[in-house]
Amino acid sequence: MSETTIASSQNDRPLAFTQDEIGWAPWLTPLSEDHLTERHWAGLVDASRAKSPYFMLLARDPEILEARTKTDRDIFYNLAGGLPRAERELSAAAASRKNGCIFCASVHARFASTYSKRRQDIQRLLDESVSVDIDERWNAVIAASVALVRTPAAFDVRDVERLRVSGLDDLGIVDLIYSAAFFSWANRLMLSLGEPTPAAKS
Template sequence: MTDTVIHPRIENRPNTFTQAEMGWTPWLEPLSEGELTERHWAGLVDASRSKSPYFMLLARDPGILEARTKTDKDIFYNTEAGLPRAERELSATAASRSNGCIFCASVHSRFASHHSKRTEEVQRLLDEGTGADLASRRWKAVVAASVALTATPPAFGAEQVDQLHKEGLDDLEIADVIHGAAFFNWANRLMLSLGEPTPAK
């Protein structure tokens, strides 16, 4: 990997949690499209991701990027069984809000709002934090479980699983809560260590 470090001057850098779209800029030099080999394109999985500086930075290790992207897609898009898409996105939003990742929280809160049609409740989570008094007990349980796992894996256990069961989630749905939170617990830390959000273009 190149050792070039970018120190961008960002005007109006986003500093609040929002469902609005925003950009992201890396602190290290991403690949350019002209540098991509067949292996890089395979690692991107979707050719459209070549427009993203985040994925073009991760493409420096195409094998890991490919595994990461396929895992991401399976967690959030394979909804034939298990948790509804809105609550998978809620889990990712809660993890991102807990970790302080403004960019990831904006993306997944938009998806949570889109799929649930509960925009105000999603915004309350962003505005007030993961302790927000959400109207739905089921959503409170999903958020609480996601936050416990995000803080440190041993903090998640029987208490959270029992509460999710009480709110009607079966074992497969609980696995989806865990997958969404665990994936973004990792993804937030990666994104926060490689760059920062920017205003939408």
């Protein structure tokens, strides 16, 4: 990536949380597709991720990227039991909103809206932040996610009891912990490696 590209992204970077699609630009140079070896392709797990500058940057360490991607997929796509997909995405969106990661919040807010069909409530989370009052179940999910983001020790028996009263079973609570914890880490990684940009024009 050239210095010109980085400078232009700083001038028009998105500043508001949104459910719209936006872009992301790394501050370091990602790998190019023609430099990928079989080891890199294996690390990507999904070949379509070669189109993402974020994953192509992480592909510089393919073993860690592979572990990261498989963990991500298991948290969000293994729906055999536990928390519904919509609330896993809500947890990730709340973590991203608390951490200030505009890009991650946009992605997971869209997924949360898609799976819950509650776009206005998700937009309120983005607009009003994590203190938003939606309903007791979603409030409990958001509060527990934020406690994990702030510091894991802030999540305690009171959060667990509130989640249980709101209808989450043990598997659902574990799924929430995984979703929030994973994105608390992922936000910090993304925020340290680049910045959000306007959506690419087709």
